[in-house]
Amino acid sequence: MGIYLPIAEISVNVFVLLAMGAAVGFLSGMFGVGGGFLITPLLIFYNIPPAIAVATGANQVIASSVSGVLSHMKRGTLDFKLGGVLLAGGIIGSTGGIYVFAFLRRLGQLDLFISLLYVVLLGTVGGLMLVESVNALRATRSGAAPVLKKSGQHNWIHRLPLKMRFRASKLFVSVIPVLGLGAGIGFLSSIMGVGGGFIMVPALIYLLKVPTNVVIGTSLFQIIFTSAYTTLVHATTNQTVDVVLAFLLMAGGVAGAQYGAKAGQRLRGEQLRALLALLVLAVAIRLAIDLFVTPPNLYSLSAAGLN
């Protein structure tokens, strides 16, 4: 069944979008990520203009994050104070990102920049995760107990000034890296249409040493607000949010997420991370190929005076 997307101004198949939403929702429930990093490239592969894919992706991320946060609130695995500080940084980063977005769009370099960011970030994160999870899998096979870093260990981040206490996370840390991390994620959110969970989660665990059980809930909590802000700003400055598209993706996504979470409980952590790493790398490689392959049309048209 075809449906016309009012903002993207193309006709698409409803079931393809619902299935896309459900598949990504399933994966995001399984791995505990928002899924924006998969949705946006998938939309681009499906010929949705990148500017609209990004803004709509941000909108879609809100739904899956709300769904996830509700279950974490019930379990009490959410640090509102830490989330609040991350959010403050997120708003700053997102605002900057929107300006860069509009600027690149005017230059005609937006599509390239989005693809490059995806390739670099997904390639790096996917690669690191794959190495880490394969090592963990090897370690468990050879019978050695996995070496976990103790939460008491300190690095340079813990020597920064302006310390603040986050009780739910059992953390006493400077606000500078927290704000910085929030701002970085906010920037990516507005340019890439992602919630940023796939960067936020490892950063909170490895850099700030936040206990793993609080990380996902807190990250999702701040992603709701950063993505909401990003959506609002994209809607007002670029008019690139397509609610029809977003709604189809969300509808599939929220259903898929709950089943994915269930399926995820049956897999072991390292296996799960290795699978996610492979998936992330596959998306990165697919996007990279598009950058290097000679495009079918060297020339493109766009309306002049577009902001």
Place this chain on the structure above:
Amino acid sequence: MRAPNVFATAIFLSLLAAAAPAKAQTPLTEGIQIGLSTDNVSITAGFSGADLTIFGSLENPDPLVARQGRYDVIVVLEGPPKPVVVRRKDRVLGVWVNLDSETFENVPVSYSVATTRPLQDITEPNSYKQLSLGASNLYMQPADAGDSPATIEEFTAALRERKSATGLYSENVGGVQFLSQNLFRATVRLAPNVPVGTHKARAFLFKSGLFIKESSAQLEIRKSGFEQSIFRVAHNYSFLYGVFAISLAMLTGWLGRLIFRRD
């Protein structure tokens, strides 16, 4: 859902020619008329392109010339003029990057032509140039006239090529048919991505390869329906639209959790 909508836009002209005295020694000059029964067309969301039929008539045709088929008519439906940027991708360190660009002023967004015969059989290339008739003869005015002519030429060609590849510039040879000595019917193509706005329908009359007369009419193409309302709200009330998009997402997330919860 994507069935082509066909709108027949009819015009009925008082066929003055019939009343004209045929016995007059000096033949009256020929004229051409087109008119549209409606001055606006609404296309719906599922629009996947259509044919637009325009009727028109010749005034005072010479019966002999008409019998020999030496009258030719070209009908053009021209979309609203808009500035457009043409960009060219080039390889930088192996990656394809938009590098050079050229901006053109007042490029018709769409340009559909219907003719009685192939363009090269109707008249000389020069008269097309003078009339600025036909997609390949449209004058594209570069915003920066200081660029080298070779560059401008290259980007103009690319602009035309892209426009016809996306169906916005089209040519329908044989799309104009004479129904009688006076009456003709022209079928122009509306691309699925036909732009909204004021379109101009123009008819050109040629007699034995000579341009005789031109006539034009205006047509408003509008999008209608639910999707168009969304588009309007997104542009006119963008803040409220954003708030709505966020609320919808939050509600969907919450409902999704209620309906599908598995823990």
